[in-house]
Amino acid sequence: MSVNLPTLQVIKIGGNVIDNPPLLEAFLRDIASIKETFVLLHGGGKIATEMAKELGITSQMIDGRRVTDTASLRIVTMVYAGWINKTLVAKLQSKQKNALGFTGPDAGLVISKKRNPLPIDYGWVGDIDQVNGKALSDFIKQGYCPIFAPITADKEGNLLNTNADTMAQAIAIALSEFFEVTLTYCFEKNGVLSNPDDDHSVIPHINQSSFMELKKSGIVTAGMIPKLENAIKAISQGVNTVKLCHASQVLLQEGGTRITA
Numbered sequence: 001m002s003v004n005l006p007t008l009q010v011i012k013i014g015g016n017v018i019d020n021p022p023l024l025e026a027f028l029r030d031i032a033s034i035k036e037t038f039v040l041l042h043g044g045g046k047i048a049t050e051m052a053k054e055l056g057i058t059s060q061m062i063d064g065r066r067v068t069d070t071a072s073l074r075i076v077t078m079v080y081a082g083w084i085n086k087t088l089v090a091k092l093q094s095k096q097k098n099a100l101g102f103t104g105p106d107a108g109l110v111i112s113k114k115r116n117p118l119p120i121d122y123g124w125v126g127d128i129d130q131v132n133g134k135a136l137s138d139f140i141k142q143g144y145c146p147i148f149a150p151i152t153a154d155k156e157g158n159l160l161n162t163n164a165d166t167m168a169q170a171i172a173i174a175l176s177e178f179f180e181v182t183l184t185y186c187f188e189k190n191g192v193l194s195n196p197d198d199d200h201s202v203i204p205h206i207n208q209s210s211f212m213e214l215k216k217s218g219i220v221t222a223g224m225i226p227k228l229e230n231a232i233k234a235i236s237q238g239v240n241t242v243k244l245c246h247a248s249q250v251l252l253q254e255g256g257t258r259i260t261a
Contacts, residue, residue: 008140008179009038010239012168014187015045017247018084027186027247028088032095034251037140039175040099041148041168042088048072048079068123068161076161077151085149092145100144104152105159109136110167112152112160126152126160128167133174140179169230169239176238183239185227186247191257192228194219207260208232231259 011031017023031038049059052075060067068076085101092099104110104126112126139146148171150164165185172183191202192214206214211228214220220228227244235242245256 005178005180007036008175008181009034009036010041010168010172010175010181010183011038011250012041012164012183012185013043013247014185015043016188017186018042018045019047020188023188023247025091027250028091028095030248030251032092032097037098037143037145039136039140039146039148039171040088040092041150041164041171042080042084043150043164044076044080044084047084048076051075051079062120062122065122066125066161067121068125070124073124073159073161077159081149081151085147089147092147097145098143099147100139101147101149103149104162104167105157107135107139108132110148110152110162110170111155112162113154114158114160124158124160126154126162128152128162128170129154131170131174133171133177136171137175137178140175163226165227165230169234172234172239172242173237176240180240181238182241182243183231183234184242184250185231185244186250187244188246190246190249190255191244192220192224202255203257205258205260206232208236228259235259235261 017027052059057071081103089099089101109132111129113129115122115125115127150162150167152160152162172181175181190199193201194203195201211232215225231242242259243256249255
């Protein structure tokens with residue numbers, strides 16, 4: 001016998017939207033109009049890099065991924081879990097949404113382990129081990145809208161910089177036991193594009209097979225690869241709907257790229 005679960009939106013907002021105040025304000029206004037509670041995960045944008053530069057700390061990147069040494073960990077924790085997270089919480093509270101800021105260690109909601117330093121040592125970077133979906137669902141059922149910064153911790157209490165796309169996927173999968181979950185990756189593009197120079201070349205549907213072809217042909221490259229890997233994992237492990245779209249399309253049923261099994 002099937003069980004009718006309540007619906008829930010898990011939304012991840014990209015750093016390029018956070019860096020664009022008008023686009024961010026419009027996005028927050030849109031999601032504040034959602035009648036139900038939701039979960040929002042955010043990236044960091046350029047603010048952490050800019051602050052590190054102001055403090056004389058060099059940000060090292062390998063293949064587009066940040067190497068998080070001890071100094072960088074302090075910066076990203078202050079910026080992601082502090083300035084950005086609390087700004088989003090405050091703005092949503094001003095729009096009458098009962099937002100509550102979280103990082104992974106809060107209430108033990110997301111536990112990670114430090115990434116293996118081989119073959120590349122990314123420093124204090126975390127790979128997610130477990131999500132306490134029951135505890136998080138309890139917060140949601142109390143009427144809170146959890147707003148997550150991409151900082152987690154391991155069982156020894158070490159803070160870890162964590163990929164926000166992966167965090168969104170893991171949280172969506174964990175919550176799919178308690179809700180019918182729609183996971184939406186919102187960013188500055190209209191979806192996955194067949195031509196990166198043409199914003200109208202949106203690929204409407206992608207599954208595991210077509211993803212492999214897109215990757216092999218070089219249409220999907222760089223940061224879009226792990227984003228799609230997370231999306232495909234989510235749809236294969238219980239998440240009801242997964243889509244990638246422009247931040248302005250977050251409330252729309254049509255548009256963007258839908259991930260299918």
